[in-house]
Amino acid sequence: MKRYAFNELTVFQYIFLIHGAQVGIGVLSMPRELAEVAGTDGWISIILGWALAVIASLLIISIMKRYPDKTINDLLTLFFGKWLGKACIVLIALYCAVAAVTVITHTAAIINSWILSRTPGYVVTIFLAIPCYMIIQGGLRVLGRYAELIFYMTLWMPVVLMTAMPHTKWLYLLPIVKEGLGPIVTGTKSTILSFLGFELAFFLYPFLQRKQYASLGIIVANTLSMLIFLHITLFSYTFFSPDEITQYTWPTLNLWKVIEYRFLERMDIIFLAFYLFYLSTTSFPYLYFTVFSTSQMMGTVDHRKHLAIFLLLIVLALWLYTPNFIDLKKLTELWSFGGIVFGYALPALAVVPIWLLRRPSEERKA
């Protein structure tokens, strides 16, 4: 009965997988994106975005609770039948692929403009793809362990960032709610992408060992991400002047540039090198679930072949065409759109019919 028992996740692995998927490329540009819309009130949007994400997460859990041994892919086949179900799985695989590709291309672009400006993007991607394959081929449990490890490994970051505290000016935050509620609500839209990652619960739920902690775990993951977003955003707002912050593409990285010790300059490079781990915890789960879906659809158990092909395709694509910064933005928007559908709209729409089906049973195929 338990198809996924082999790859069970502990509660911590579940939390950090979701948290890792949430905190990724969004953090680097978030302060600017929010400031463009909501000025220095952008941090309030984060809290609103968090509330939305928690609601959507809880809806997802409430759906998955009814079918504790099934991933979203199994559910779709169950509800829509074999062929329509497969079409849906293709869409989901595509969504995960877009997310993974977005993160990987962003990673390559950031490395390109910040550290290795003359190394071609595809070479960077090859280097990213090798550890990618090594970790993801191990399956979901390895991914969970990896996400947990990375979280502990990067705990020093906020502490070091605090050393830039004397340069901050909290006066920049005043007045709070300066232009009314409108911009703050609009700003929430741009936090949606950053909170994406919770929708992985659609896949993760059946793997979770102790399912009674599913809701609590996802709230913890969301809150953890919210705290990181809030920390970075508030810090950027008080460090940069409100007139200035909109000029930086990745204000978070500029923040690190001023930290300097007698024995060490250019902290931003070191931060970025470590941040690559954090970015990897975003791309890995999406990569995994892309190939998980495709291999399930093809009826193969082994996801490794698909993984190798997918990674090769990414490298090949980047070798043929290096995306410019406009393409990157379009990719992000595409992912955002997909995320709104998959992460927010789908659970909101699905929760009603699933609640109406009182007793979950195998026979009743809607």
Add this chain to the structure above:
Amino acid sequence: MRLYGRILLLFCMVVSLTGCVDQIILEDATITLMTGIDLNEKNELIFYLSSPVFSREARLNEEEYGVKADSMRQARGRFDEMATALTLSGKIQVFVIGKKLLEHPHWFQLMDVMFRDARFSVNARVVVFDGPLAELFAFDPIDKPRLPLHLTKLIDTANQRNLTVKTRVQEFHRQMVEKGETAVLTEIKLDRAVKIMGTALLRHDGTYAGLLESRDTMLLQMFLHEREGETSMTIPLPIQDDRKKIVKDRLSFFLRGTNRDVKVSYRNNQFRFDVKLRLLVDIAERQFPFDMEKDYKKMQKMIVEELRKEFTRLVKKCQENGTDPFGFGVYARAYEYEAWKKVQDDWAAAFAKADVRFVPEVSIKSNGVIK
């Protein structure tokens, strides 16, 4: 076996990383420690660079170049044509601007590359040099270390005693872009030795507005940073009839702590700032007889009066030359947002009309170890 295979793979990856195209060997690098921009007599841009030379055969330990160019990136190409190796911009410590350049508005655009290129260091100290930059870069005293290092030390330590400000490139960017404050830079001059003149005031468009001497800089720093570094002020006090004495009635004190409180109000198209400064001071020097035990309140009052006078004069000076180094605009935005929105694009004009009142509160905490 598989584990070893993986470790081997990882090892190969790490090793091959060093083969990236961007690697640069230290021998092939000319590390720029100091760079500068100036105008010559014909109003052409001249870029300067100073970099240490690590070679036993070279007799001087530094190389300096000045080239004509239209932009910093273009200048880099010219430098590469002359300097021993490839010029690098990641380690710049001091960025010098000729005072002549500051006569022209919007010169700040020249610094664009420093922010656009992520590999530029943003921690260089920005300095105004009074005189032709060529002299500064050619300056090579025998009793001082390499010029960039000497300057770095000079600025840092002078800033520790609050004789001048220390504005780094990143902070300078903020001061230039922020609408509610204007930039302040260290000003130096060459006079047998490099001497710190004080703090240069810049208008919002980047033009030079005036010089704050070290005394005024202390007041400014007191306001901006409350208590940072070491502040020691000497002020004249009108105790007795001011006769022609050699030993004047002077009192020096250390600042032990500061606390500032700014209240903003807006009435009749005029901003009003009430600045309350609470100072805790230690008397360091007193060149006249005074009964502290009995009259210390009187002494506090005299210091208050003197400081109030100084502050008012300083603010007036800034208002007259169209600058706001205090960042009163930031307070205006924080507390009177609606009014601020109307004047934000020409804050200097609005600030010139503003009514700024200083109310220092002094409390003497220590009188030294003699009576």
